[in-house]
Amino acid sequence: GAVVSQHPSWVICKSGTSVKIECRSLDFQATTMFWYRQFPKQSLMLMATSNEGSKATYEQGVEKDKFLINHASLTLSTLTVTSAHPEDSSFYICSATSDSRFQETQYFGPGTRLLVL
């Protein structure tokens, strides 16, 4: 089956720094990628939808200037947490699909755990 990778799997950073998380589709071209956030012991929250070559669509309540998403190619989307603070500590998951009409399933990355000190 299709594989989606994320890098890094774990990151610890100081408050005020920026962190970039990569999401790659390894064996297919991902026209659409989604970014989710899982708060500790809770369910997922959709943050944004990223389409290759266009600006990401953010969900209500998600700060687009804080969570910068770039989908520069059909195999790579990046999420940059700018000026991270401890409340940004979370588990971030991406998913990708090869079909913009969603006739195909989406594939999940393994997630990136961010800890901001």
Added chain:
Amino acid sequence: GNSVTQMEGPVTLSEEAFLTINCTYTATGYPSLFWYVQYPGEGLQLLLKATKADDKGSNKGFEATYRKETTSFHLEKGSVQVSDSAVYFCALSDRFLEDDKIIFGKGTRLHILP
């Protein structure tokens, strides 16, 4: 390790039919169980959840009961509508482990015919 297995799709039903999508899990701890839904063109949305054995989650006419004895969390709806056409993902998250990351099944695509 923890895992989720759900029935493969696509599942095609007529409107007003009864729906069951099977989901079973393997977990070493005490997981919370979830059903997520992805409508065409959208991201995942939480449909319902249950956090302990015998809990029943329900939303929008869908129900699922956390069965520890059978390690199952089957999704049911008594009368489906065309608007229920979507992909449904079963998932778990182990609340008492350090690594509580969410683990998904592969998804089941549901087609409802008018």
